[in-house]
Amino acid sequence: MNKRQLGKSDLYLSEISLGCMNLGTEESKAKDIIDRALDAGINYLDTADLYDFGENEKVVGKAIKHRREDIILGTKVGNHFDKEKEDWHWDPSKEHIKNGVKDSLQRLQTDYIDLYQLHGGTIDDNIGETLEAFEDLKQDGLIREYGISSIRPNVIREYVERSSMVSVMMQYNMLDRRPEEEILDLLHNNNISVLARGPLAKGMLSNKGAKVAEAKAKDGFLDYSYEEMLALTEKLEDYGNEARTLNALALQYVLHHPAVATAVFGASSLEQVEDNLSFLEAAPLTEQIYGEIQALTSPITYQKHR
Template sequence: MGLGCMNLPHRYNDAALIMNTAIDQGINYFDTADLYDKGKNEELIGKFLKEHNKRSDIIIASKVGNAFNYEDDDVKWDPSRAHILSSVKESLRRLGTDYLDLYMLHGGMIEDNKDETIDAFNTLKRDGLIRTYGISSIRPNVIDYYLNHSDIDVVMMQFNMIDNRPEMLTEAIAAHDVKILARGPVMKGLLTDNYAEVIDRKFKDGVMDYSREELTETLTKAAQDAPLTESAIRYLLNQPVASIVSGASSVDQLTTNLAHYEQVSNSKTTTRDHFKDLDYKDHLS
C-alpha cells in the first residue's frame, strides 16, 4: 500500500503523525502533486522528510500539468515542456530533495502536444532530476499513446470494484511492462462499512452507471459477503497493480485501512461478482 497525501491535514503536527505512522507500518510510497493545496502539500512532506531524516526511506511521487497561482482558484492545463521543466524545480524545492523517484503527468488530453511532453520527461530523467515518469489518466486514447510512444514506467488510474473500467486496459499496460498504480480503492468511502452514510452525503444521484437504488442494493449485498474495505483491497491484490494508493486524513483512517489490508488472505474470493462490468465509453480514439 502507498499513502495518498492529498488529504493530509493542513496542520503540520497532524500530518506528520500520519506520515510517521505510515512509515512505521511499512508504507514507503508517498504520492502527492504540485496542485494539492497549491504546493503546500509538497511542503508538508518536505518538512517531515527533513525533520525526520526520512528521504532515503521514501519513494516520492509528484505530478505536473496544472498551472495555478496563489491569488485565485484559476487552474489552467499546461503540459508544455517549458511548464514541466519549470514546475519540477518548484516541486523539488518544496519537497526539499534533489530528485523525484516518480514524476507523473497529472491528466492529459489527446489534443496535447504529447511528444513535447514526453521529451520534457526524458530530459528530466537524463538530467537526474527524476528517476522514472508516468501519467495519471483515465483516458484510454491518451494511455495508449504514451504506452506506444514513450518510456513511461507507470499509469495511475482510479481502480476499484465500482469503477472497474481499468480491467479492459490491464493486459495492454502489462504488455509494455508498465506498472499500474490504483488510486481511489474505496471509491470516496463507498467501499467501506459507512457506505449508507456516504451515499446520503455524496452520491444521492448515484454514480457512474448506478442509480442510488442500484448502488445501495449492490453494496448491501456485497457487504453481506465480507467487510467492503477488505473486499476492495483483495480485489486490487488480485489485479496486476504495483501499489494501492490509499488516502488518509487521520491516523485512525490510516490504521483502519492497514488493518483491512492485513486481514486480506491469499484467497481469490472477492465480492466482484456483485458489481457491474463497466467499460470506458469516451476518449477511445
C-alpha cells in the same frame, strides 16, 4: 509489507500506499499520518503540485525531511496554477514541466523525485514535447522515473507506444471496473504498472460503506443509481468479517490484477490509516470471493473519457 516492482524500474512499491491529497495543512497532524503509514511498512507517498496550490507538497516535504531515504516519492505536474487567484490551466509544455519540477523540488525539500507524473493529458497535446521534457529530467537526475495520471484509453495507448514510462495512475475499484476492459492487460503486457487511486471509492467501499454511500451517492455513482448503490454497498458490507474488513477487501480486489503495483488510499486521519492497515492482517483473497465480487458489480466501460 510486500512490495511490487514498478514497471521495468528498480523501484519497488509497497502494495498499499498513501495518497496525500487529503492530509490538510495542519503540519503536525499530517506528519503523524505519514509517520504511521511509514512505520507500518508503506514506502510510497503520492502528492501533486496542484494539491492546495503547492501547500500539500510543502506539508509532505516537512514531514518526510527526516526520513527521505525510506520513501519513494511521487508528485505530478501539468496544471499551471495561480495560487493567489486559486485558478489553473492545463499546460503540458516542456517549459512548464521543467519549471514545475524545480518548484516541486523546493517545496518538497529534496533534490530528486522518484516518480514524476503528468497530471492529466489529452490526445490533442504535443505528446512528443512532453516526453522530451520527462526524458531530459531523467537524464539530468532530477527524476528517477516518470509516468502519467490518466483514465483516457486513447491517451494511455499513445504513451505506451511512444514512451519509456513505468506507470499509469488511474481510478480503479470494485465499483469502477473500467480499467479491466481495455487497460490493465495492455499495460501488464508492456511491463507498465498501475497505481490504483480511489480503491475505496470515496469511502463507499470502507467499513462504513453503506452509510457513506447514503450521503455521497445522491446522484448515483458512474452507471449505478442511488438505489443500486445503497443495495450494493449493503451487500458488500456482508464481506466485512473476522477474515478481512471491507477496507482490506477493497484493497485486495484491485491488487488481484498483476498490472497493479500499489493501491493508493487517501487519509485525513489516523483512524483512516488504521482502517486500511487492516489489509496487513487480512486472510488472502480467494478466487471464489473475487468471482462473487465481480458477479455483484458491473463491468462498465469508458464512454466520455476516451
